[in-house]
Amino acid sequence: MRKEVKAEVVTCWGAFLQNATTATMPLLTHSQSDNEQYVLVASLDNARNLSNILKAITFKDHAIFTATRNGLKVTVEDSKCLQANAFIQAEIFQEFTIKEDLVGFQINLTVLLDCLSIFGGSTVPGGVSTALRMCYRGYGYPLTLFLEEGGVVTVCKINTQEPEEPIDFEFCSSNVTNKVILLSESLKEAFSELDMTSEVLQITMSPSQPYFRLSTFGNSGNAHYDYPKDSDMMELFHCTQTQTNRYKMALLKPSTKALALSCKVSVRTDSRGFLSLQYLVRNDDGQICFVEYYCCPDQEVEEE
């Protein structure tokens, strides 16, 4: 793993600016001519607004970055069965400039996160934050990160690769059979204590009892977590038919990180039994971002 890191980062150096105040970032405010070389420039006063949400999808080393005028989408996939996406809208950034309709590249997510937290930094919001300016010149160029904290600037250049096409799970709202929205705090505990000896996580959604049920089948027995439709943790309950689907535990367990960050989660299944989990995440500044997980069913249980 470590060798890979060295290969990915082309250069990384820091400089201490004299007479620099924390409020201004001299190195990070480039002139207009500098900007012309970049197809993508995105700036954040607080790098945590990006790094925190990326941590929710870091279960694989590599991620596909897709930038459009709407903002940034970061995609991580596993075994062609699971896909996680993090969306950071353009409005979240202090500066977001894109010269093409779509800019895409693949990058080592672990290295990127290491760079974003290169100053160590406190996790307490409101403390000293790292400012970020992310610049990309285009195909074949590394992603350049300018990071500043307390007058110290670090520049990181991370190699990029040809982006793979993200899987299209063909999950569309018109095909959704069951949907619930739960407050995350009610699920957090359940997910953290899921029996990991169970190979699958079974999700049952039904207009009748048990309404919404998470089940595991482990070495010592089975467990069921039931959420009734009239629970005050259930913000929305819309189930049209009884469906029971199983998903590989190993694929879904990483979603616990996204759940931990979120305040609400929507759980949807379509007629094929494909699962969509959408997490509403508030960042340090209270702005809303989204993380979503798509997962294929492990084996189809007879739908009633």
Next chain:
Amino acid sequence: MQTVHEGVANTVHSLLPLFRCLTSIERNVERCQISVNIPNDRVMIQFSCKHGITKTHNLRYQESEALQALFASHLCLNVLRAPARLLANMVMHFPASQEEVTLSIAPFRVSLMNYHEEANDHVKMIHTEMSLHPDEFDYFQSAGDSAITFCLKELRGLLSFAELHCLPVSIHCGAAGKPVCFSVEDLVLEATVVLATLIESDSRGLSQPTNTPDPISPRCADAAVVSCEAARDQPLIHHAGMEAVASSQGSPADPSATQHHSLLRLHAPDETWATTSPASSTICSLLFRALSAEQGESPAATLSVLAHHSDMEENEDSARGPSV
């Protein structure tokens, strides 16, 4: 006395995770229902939580015979009772790695000291002894001097539980080799921990509490008490760096002790004594004294004395007893 019930065995590993996060249980769980579903071989543990959420765990179980220690606590010669806090304060002086401790009960002193098997290490190890006056205990009954060695780690669990619930702990014990019973009780529960104690003999194994108790007949008990009174006058002996309180109910390892046991069996065929019962060795010594008076010097010559007294007793016969 306990009656033996049909047992339900679960591995602790499957149960512990359900109750691991106490703070979250306190915060969320309103009710817990535990039931046994015999046709399906499942134990169901259901938590009814806030916001209408229900968590149901169905755990597989196996039927098993429950292991029960049949322990006659009313026949125990030594009984102590103290708040859990007092006992916790006694054991806190021993490191967490300390496996076994010796509880020594005498009419005017209760001591707890650490126990090590290899006497060779006595130069390197730290000896800790904690003594209390019987007045510190809520209830104190001692038939005489005795010392039992048991596993401290097993006791710590019960003590922390008892301390949490502010319950007094009762200790029932007898001679070394006999089980010791620690119990707590309140309105809703009764917990008993029966631990084996070390037999003070060559074989260093712990005696297992068996389903049939070693009979402690009143006759034996009387004899033990009697000899105890005599033994109290005897001076303390120093044995391999350890300080030992004169004990009538247990003797340090001595191969010749087994000789005395077999002597006893020959002369008292009606009694059934476990060969390793130290109480019987007390009886042995009494009878032996009687025998040696009859038979003259020859049996006494084969006797090996464990340790020489620093001052000689008035009665040479009692000084030669193995239960010095």
